[in-house]
Amino acid sequence: MLIDGHNRVVNYLRISVTERCNFRCQYCMPEKPFSWVPQENLLSYEDMFEFIKVSIDEGITKIRITGGEPLLRQGLDSFVKMISDYNSDVDLAITTNGFLLEETAQKLKDAGLKRLNISLDSLKPEVAHHIAQKDILEKVLKGIQKAHDVGLGIKINCVPLEGINDGELLDILEFCKEKGYEVRFIEYMQNAHANVKSGLDSAQIQSIVGSKYKFTKGERVGASPSQDYFLEDGYKFGIIEPHLDDFCSDCNRIRLTAEGFLIPCLYFEDAMSIRDAIKAKDIKKASEILKDVLKNKPEKNKWAEDEGSNRAFYETGG
């Protein structure tokens, strides 16, 4: 079992397989980054898998593949298969913008993937275009449908932004409800790379949902960052509330970037590289680095004090 320096059990690894993305979402990556990490600096899938085996053996039970846009990286299905063949009990999921799902969903399902979180910030083509700075909606909706048809579990992520998509939250909720997908509204997190003034906080999101539906607050489940809410008919939606004080108290996650940095907290600059250890196949060293990173995992993010990391969400996978 992996325990951090504040006695929290860490069992969740998020892996960013690429920082590149085919969207330029205003809240994440409005411009092309000044320079991409050169392709040759990325860990190969085989390298990442070496680390994943160590992590699973040490106590990781949940893995999320993210990015950038993970479906941009060639051969993602073979990476999924490596992990699910190693341990099919690991809760393995991908977070994606859905653009390439129509072509890839079946292969991912065949490789052993069970679940996807898909970003969907608007159901209006022009608003979706405005946010992602690309004509995306039709292809994303087809991708979501394809993922559904091949039997992948689906949750939808939506970042409510003031004056942009805040008039559509009920439509998005109802779309998801009808299709049987849980929607999670994510409070917009300010960061140096974004080009958005403000997002809606949890109270504002609840007020919009409450203007049409009665709902109740669910129990906090495990270390999930999402607070569940239930409509009267039982439909569950979530709000990810990083602005709340207790967000960090049961944090169970660490992150691995495509270059091989292990990051203990999304809003924390410090990170350690496992790259050399993995390239040298020094598993003992990689395991030591993992434990050092956990020892140094901060108790709370420094967000409120505005001392957070300048690292972009597309590097860490959000």
Ligand code: SAM
């Ligand atoms: N490309 C994939 C996608 O679009 O879902 C995965 C990467 S994206 C960085 C992962 C998640 O981070 C998405 O759900 C996205 O909405 C969220 N995200 C990115 N920037 C954010 C921000 N500034 N505030 C809140 N959520 C953000």
